[in-house]
Every structure is written in structure tokens, then in C-alpha cells.
Amino acid sequence: MSQDKNKKRISARERIQEAQRREQQAAKRRQRIVVTVSAVVVLALAGGVAVAVNSASDKNDKSSAAASAPLVTPANASGPNGTVITYGKADAPHTMAVYEDFRCPVCKHFEAANGETVKKLTEDGQIKVEFHLAAFLDKSLGGKGSRTALAAVGAALNEGVDQFKAFHDVLYANQPDEREDGFGDVNHILDLAGQVPGLKTDAFVKAVTDKTYAPWAAKVADAFNDSGVTGTPTVKVDGKQITLFAGNAVVPPEQFTAQVKQAAGLQ
Template structure:
């Protein structure tokens, strides 16, 4: 995938705080996204941020780490979906506010889910929150924490809510609708059985915000330089074309099949 159609992370700024991984990575949206941000600041226009119920950033910082059920790896930062015995692992790197990630999920997500459900592959999701730094707001982190609450319910609830979020991204990446827990709970209504008392409480109180920070830290430590990035057993797949649109399901399936055959 061309870097022209992805979100990139730049070099670490010399004055970045050494004790904060998120602060040491400045991410920028190339082409339309970056231009939109530049125009907004040049015009003296602030980036919109969502509002809603939930804890403050200070309260989140003091909260102990709580790891969702059904996660694995160090600090529960690995989010896997599918049969662990599947021969091929697809790693998907995304930010929930990234419009190109939304393009990938809306066009190719159902195809990938069919592959997982058939036992051909398993998926590992590696989610980031860098667009909060680039665009302002808390939408990436707050929605990631809400996904943690869904994962705590079940992997299937996580996968369904993940799809709902990408299908209902804000109209503009500068909008921070996902920063509102009220909006996230409304979207959760679209996943049958998700709105349990424990889920509602965890979203409202941002119980999994510290976990979301850990998940984002793992993303920053990876060698991935843009989103969406999709790898099949380490081989990068082309999922977004030069025109900024997702490749066809047929093309995507061909690439995955080639990776499976190489096993």
C-alpha cells in the first residue's frame, strides 16, 4: 500500500517526554487528512471534541490496570479472534478514527470474518490511539477502552462491536464522536446482547482506559508505519489501492490464499 493513502508515524521529536510512549510519537494524516488539519489551524478553528459521561484523564491515570477477559499476552494486550489452530495468522493494525481503516473494514472485513469462521485463518488485532494526538480529542482511546469492555463479554461481542464502530465512524476524522461514552453506548445497542450491566458500567467509567494505553503502547513499539496495515504471517498485504479505496474481496482473498499456500 502506498504511504500516500495511510496514516504515518513520524520520527520522535527531540523534545518528546522520555517517559511517555504516546507523547514520543507524533502521527500525521497524509494528503486530505493532513491538509484538513493544517487548514483548520491556519484558520484558527479548533478541532471538535466529543463530550459525554465518564472519568477524567487524571482519574484514569490513577486507576489500576484491569485486563479484559478473553485477552492474552503481556498485560492482556493481544486481541485474537478465531481458532488458535488455524495455520495462518492475519495481523491487522488499525486506529478506530482512521478513515482508511474504516474503508478496509467496511469493504473487506466481512471477507476476513468468513475466512476466520471457516478456520482458514485467525486474526490478531493491534489497535492504536495515535489520531487523538494528531487530531485532538479522546475518540481513539475511548472507543478502544469500550472495545475492551466488549472483549470482556466475549470475542464474538468484540468482533461485532468492532465492526459496528468502523461502520459508524464520524463523518470527518477531525470529529471526536467516539470520545463520547454516550455515543458509544448508543452504538453498542446494535450488537444484540452486548448492553449488559457490566458492559454499561465499564464503558461509562472507562474501566479499560489503562488497558487501552497498554494496547496502544504495543502498537507504537511495532515496526508498523501506517494504518491500516495487514500482514499474513508477516507478509504485508495490499488492502488499500492508490485511489484510496479498498482492493476487491477477490484480490484480497487471492493474497491471503497465496500466504496460506506458502505455509
Template sequence: MSDNQISNNQNKNAKKRAARERMMAERAAQERRSRRNKIIAITVAAVVVVGGGVGAAVGLAGGSGSGSGSSASSGKLVVPKNATGTDGTVIVYGRATAKNTLQMYEDFRCPVCDGLEKSAGTTIQSMADNGTYKIEYHMGTFLDNNNGGNGSMNALAAAGAALNESPTMFKKFHDVLYANQPEETVDKFGDTNYLLELAGKVPGLKTTAFVDEVKSGTFKPWAQKVSDAFNSSGVSATPTAILNGTKLNVGGTTTSAQWTSAVNQALGTKK
């Protein structure tokens, strides 16, 4: 074999070794990426499983979870009448004399909140109406951040205009929003005209003042304050229900009977 043939064979072998090394390196990199993605998926799944149903997890996409917060917080803070708490960030429904307090943490774009509303909403309200507890609503807007858009913030600001009318109007509008909730990733609540259309389903809500407040975004700075308070609450998913400090084991498929049982257990009472 000539020197040229030996040299050519050595070059070919070197190229083959280099190719194998590149393939092995790429395969190792793919395996590392696969392991990392599995770990992320498992972590996310662990975070969002709550109370017998899958809840919407706060801040998985990063950021403050306040959606269009920079624009929402730029105006003058106007707190709706009937709001309570620091900066009026708490919305109370029910009898003021009720001895027990149910804290509900929700986001208007949360599909699991919608599921709970549809499966046990009537019972949740009736127990507030009969004085078993009063409800403190703590509303978040983190799904705007997670999914894009400003529907949660826009809906909350419109709900503030309803609260400015009365807590009863807020509750009725709250229920209408869930009854007509779009898919989580569809930002239909970002359309103010759609919110006004839904407000028309609540008799007596669409006063001139209400329409003007919704169109002008009067309560958007307030909605940002409410969102900020939610983000600081330590609650990690919606819906979360806490009765007198006890977290209820409920989720999007909780029935009325299961809700009543959870409440009775938390209060230490019998059916």
C-alpha cells in the same frame, strides 16, 4: 548643485539601496520557507502512501501518539477477559486451532481502516470464521494525538469492555464502530454516551457490567497498554495487515477478491 542637495541625494540613494536589500532578503527568506515546506509535504506524502491506498501515518504530529495517555494510564490496570499477549494487549478473533495468524494494525478513528472494513470486511471475517487464519488485532490510538481528542482511546476502552464479554462481542462492536465512524477530525467517539448508543446495535452486548465498565472507564489503563504496544511495534501506518510475517499489499479500497488473492499469495496457495 549645493552641498545640501548632494547630501540629500546621497541619503535618498542610501535609503533606496537599503529598501532593495530588505526586499531581496525577504524574498530569499520566502524562497527558503517555500522549499522547506515542499520538502516536508513530499516527506509526509511518502510516509502515508501504503498498500494501494492512503493510510493514517503514526506520529506525524510528534509525541507518543497515545492521545490522552497520561489520564488513561493513571488508574488500576484491569485486563479484559479473553485478551492475550503481554499485559493482554492482543485481541484474538477466530479459531484458536488455525495454523495461520493475521495481524491487523488499526485505529478506530482511521478512515482507511474503515474503507477496508467496508470493502473487504466480510471476507476478512469469513476467512477467520472458516479457519484460514485467526486474527490478532493490535489497536492504536495515535490519531487522538494527531487530530486532538480522545476518541480512539475511549473507543478502545469500550471495545475492551466488549472483549470482556467475548471475542465475538468485541468483533461485532469493532464492526459497528467502523460502520458508524465519524470523520477523522471529529472526536465523536470521545462521547461515552455515543459509544453506548452504538453498543445498543450489538444484540446482547449492553449488559449491566458492560455499561458500568464503559461509564467508569474500567479498561482505559488497559487501552493505554494496548496503545503503547502498538507504538512499539514498528508499524508506521494503519491499516497494516501481516499474515505469517508477510505484509499484505492492501489498502482502503481493497476488494474482497483482491484480499483473497493477497492471502492466497502469502500462503502460497491457489484459488
């Protein structure tokens, strides 16, 4: 009898241990995405690696928003199916293509270092910027911040290209930690929009609140997934990729500018 009781105690202990082991494995799985992205950020700053896109799965992950609401393309959108945002003179002979995700922490580092330089490079009319925006980090990290921010950017673009660019810059300057989904809160997005003079019109607020441009944001994200670009940030000038990181830092504006001009044949 005592032997049977001992076996039962061992069996119960084994079940507890097995349950603990499974819970530990589940916890590790829940943390893996955050740890991976955080590690990628460290690697990016140490060796110039962009946040990677899981292109194969993302191409098959079409947003349900595109099917559940009518597609409204914002005024001032350009490119195939209105999925590109062009900043600068539309007839500029050279094109700088910028690929970003609003939740991408490496994009924030790039924007902090060279965002103003990107703007200045358009001023003489030789180079225009085409923004190709992504939302793949929502799938990688969970939440809806990339998509919510992208839809709100559509509302800003509808107000004007300059309003878009100013709002784009405000979003990166106030980007939450990648482990949080701060941009998933529409009220927070609207608060940030208040930093852009003249942007927060009644029409803008309604479009953001009603998610008017969510289906458009889904199409923009799908276009990014189909672009062949494998990470963000990525910058190409006339199809030639620009080096954005050197050693453990973002390349300085002088080096970035020199690369852009060389790729465009402006030196």
C-alpha cells in the same frame, strides 16, 4: 509634532498588522493537523497510502490513564500482556495481523470493503486474526475518541470475542468525520453498543461509564506504538504485508483473499 503623530499612527498600524499576522499563523497551525490528515486520506484513496504514525513521539507519549487507575485486563485478551485481540481459532496455523485506529478514516474504507472477508477467512480454522489497536490519532487530531472507543472495546471483549468483533464493526460503520471527536462521547459509544444484540449488559455499561479498561487501552496503544508499524490500516499474514489499496480504491475481496491465501501458502 505632526511628524511625531504620523510616526505613532504608522507604529500602531504596524502593531495591528503584526498582531493580525500572528493570529493568521496561529490559525494555520490549528488547522494544519486536520488538513494533513484529510490530505493523507485523499492520498490513501488515490495511491494506497495509510494514515501515518508519528512513531518517535508516540512511543514517548504514554497515557496517564495507565498510572492513574488500576490495570484491569478484559477476559479473552491475548498476546503479550493481554494487548492483542484474537478472533478465530486460537490454534489456527496462520495469523493475519490487523493494525487499526478507530478514528482512522482509511481503516473505515478498508473495513467497509474487506471487513466481512477478514471474518470469512477465519471460518475454516486455517487463519486467525490478531487485532493490534492504536490511539495515535487522538494526539494528531486532538480529543479522546480513539482511546474512549478502545476502552469500550475492552468492555466488549470482556463480554466475548464475538461481541468484540460485532462492536468493532459497528464502530467502523458509524465512524464520525476525522475532524470530529464523536467517539469521545461515552453516551454516543453506548448508543452504538445498543446495535449489538446482547452487548449492552449492566456490566458493560458500568465498565464503559467508569472507564474500567482505560489503563488497558493505554497499554494496547503503547504496544502498537512499539510494534514498528508505520501506518494504519496495515495487514500482515505470517509477517508478510498485504496490499490494501490499488489505484484509487481499496482492493476488492477477491484480490484481498488471494493475497492472504498466497501469503499463508494456502493456494
